[in-house]
Amino acid sequence: MTLDNSSAPCDFVLFGTKGDLARRKLLPSLYQLEKAELMHAETTILGVARDDISLQEYVALVKENIEQFSGETLCTETWERFSAKLDYVCVDMKNAESYSVFAEHVDVSRTMVCYFATPPSIFGDICRGLKAANVIDKSMRVVLEKPIGHDLASSKVINDQVAEFFDESQIYRIDHYLGKETVLNLIALRFANSIFATNWDHNSIDHVQISVAESVGIEGRWGYFDTAGQMRDMVQNHLLQILTLIAMEPPTTLDADSIRGEKLKVLKALRPINSTNINQKSVRGQYIGGFVKGKEVPGYLDEPDANPRSETETFVALNVDIDNWRWAGVPFYLRTGKRLPNKTSEVVIYFKRQPHNLFEDSFAQLPPNKLTIRLQPDEGVEVTVMNKVPGLTGTSGMDLQKSRLNLSFSEAFQDDRIADAYEKLLLEVMLGNQALFVSRDEVEYAWKWVDGIIEAWKHTNEPPEPYQAGTWGPVASIALLARENRAWYESRIGRK
Numbered sequence: 001m002t003l004d005n006s007s008a009p010c011d012f013v014l015f016g017t018k019g020d021l022a023r024r025k026l027l028p029s030l031y032q033l034e035k036a037e038l039m040h041a042e043t044t045i046l047g048v049a050r051d052d053i054s055l056q057e058y059v060a061l062v063k064e065n066i067e068q069f070s071g072e073t074l075c076t077e078t079w080e081r082f083s084a085k086l087d088y089v090c091v092d093m094k095n096a097e098s099y100s101v102f103a104e105h106v107d108v109s110r111t112m113v114c115y116f117a118t119p120p121s122i123f124g125d126i127c128r129g130l131k132a133a134n135v136i137d138k139s140m141r142v143v144l145e146k147p148i149g150h151d152l153a154s155s156k157v158i159n160d161q162v163a164e165f166f167d168e169s170q171i172y173r174i175d176h177y178l179g180k181e182t183v184l185n186l187i188a189l190r191f192a193n194s195i196f197a198t199n200w201d202h203n204s205i206d207h208v209q210i211s212v213a214e215s216v217g218i219e220g221r222w223g224y225f226d227t228a229g230q231m232r233d234m235v236q237n238h239l240l241q242i243l244t245l246i247a248m249e250p251p252t253t254l255d256a257d258s259i260r261g262e263k264l265k266v267l268k269a270l271r272p273i274n275s276t277n278i279n280q281k282s283v284r285g286q287y288i289g290g291f292v293k294g295k296e297v298p299g300y301l302d303e304p305d306a307n308p309r310s311e312t313e314t315f316v317a318l319n320v321d322i323d324n325w326r327w328a329g330v331p332f333y334l335r336t337g338k339r340l341p342n343k344t345s346e347v348v349i350y351f352k353r354q355p356h357n358l359f360e361d362s363f364a365q366l367p368p369n370k371l372t373i374r375l376q377p378d379e380g381v382e383v384t385v386m387n388k389v390p391g392l393t394g395t396s397g398m399d400l401q402k403s404r405l406n407l408s409f410s411e412a413f414q415d416d417r418i419a420d421a422y423e424k425l426l427l428e429v430m431l432g433n434q435a436l437f438v439s440r441d442e443v444e445y446a447w448k449w450v451d452g453i454i455e456a457w458k459h460t461n462e463p464p465e466p467y468q469a470g471t472w473g474p475v476a477s478i479a480l481l482a483r484e485n486r487a488w489y490e491s492r493i494g495r496k
């Protein structure tokens, strides 16, 4: 897809351009959009930071970032076009007066897209600075990075600060999982295939498992992570977003209001987990030293800068009920953790077993069909089916085996590069489409539910359960499903 020349150019303003997110993800993604000719020729990119450097120095820095993080050799032609778009301004984002230079660098007659790649604590300051510089108008869009707050109350403060200056239709809240190719494909899989669309409820589905496993530890982010924990860092946003896409009713159209409206209904229907059911419904863990992919790694409390008495969780498993017609009696099991055996995100839908087993000679109990959606890595979709083993032997000639129908994206779409999530999301902001961004209501309902769990954990007064780095979390996580006669699926990724 190449952007039609009639689509308006924009001034893309990157606050926090020298930060980790901008360097590792945003600038390389903008470069990829340029390479794919998806950015308007007249679009400009204005980096904002507090270092007083020249434009020449900034351009050299961006080049270095892209070479380091894009994972490919710089294309000279693309770089020439891209570097010509760059501009830089030094602003102390907390000081509204320092924004006076800003107006010289943007053209207020064009759409301005402001990406706040800074700590959320200064989002309000940035809005005030933009106002002082007199550059805010109705066509402006602002992109907010996660986490939006630390709980419901603090998220309201941040959202209110931004809402003082911008309408909800101008605010794009990022959850980068919504830009992942395979997460987007959940919508296609569910609503473009009648085989799934008509079998997507409590009549056909036994339970759902969503796992987002990471092999990394804290990677120098202890200060941030210890105040968040895996619940705020991963469940409140990414896992709940995946859950809503799996569980939502069909949206009327693919527009932002329809999709976000349906996701919101799911968040509203989540059964609270509180002090009455916390032990049956949740497990939290913290890794101790161990081996990940054969390499010895320290425990959470032995990471650099660690507080050795921290009780922050690095692993969460939950048994979630959705109290609505479609999902009555269908548990959604969620798990996510740091320092697990490998980096794997998968959704597994377990269908109900056949009501009667004709094949007792092959299987005492027929295994259920399973739909596995591999979000990352080895992106793909797999269905397990029971199949007759070809041959003349077996009872009535019927020996069965479990077989896999496997769609591997890397094999099926060999010529297509899988774009980074941020490329997709940046493109959507420039196009003015909010469908892949999280609404204020979604953020707040997600916090409300998560706050209840964190509150209940506090009341139990129990520390997180230790698990060895390189394992699938505490033993209690196995018990969470075993109590209901189920087991976590074993990912094939990393075992090939």
Ligand SMILES: NC(=O)C1=CN([C@@H]2O[C@H](COP(=O)(O)OP(=O)(O)OC[C@H]3O[C@@H](n4cnc5c(N)ncnc54)[C@H](OP(=O)(O)O)[C@@H]3O)[C@@H](O)[C@H]2O)C=CC1
Binding pocket: 015, 016, 017, 018, 019, 020, 021, 022, 049, 050, 051, 091, 092, 093, 094, 116, 117, 118, 119, 120, 122, 145, 146, 147
């Ligand atoms: N890094 C990541 O992978 C992810 C980050 N995020 C979110 O993205 C946002 C940015 O994160 P990250 O890039 O890691 O953070 P960094 O701390 O690396 O970068 C933040 C940027 O904000 C700038 N900044 C902070 N205060 C001021 C100020 N008063 N005036 C001017 N500039 C200021 C910093 O400037 P200076 O360089 O001068 O210090 C820096 O460039 C955060 O909200 C984070 O939660 C979300 C998901 C992943």
Ligand SMILES: O=C1O[C@H](COP(=O)(O)O)[C@@H](O)[C@H](O)[C@H]1O
Binding pocket: 214, 233, 234
């Ligand atoms: O937002 C975050 O996500 C990453 C995991 O993202 P992925 O795209 O690599 O799966 C996580 O490591 C980080 O702690 C969290 O802040």
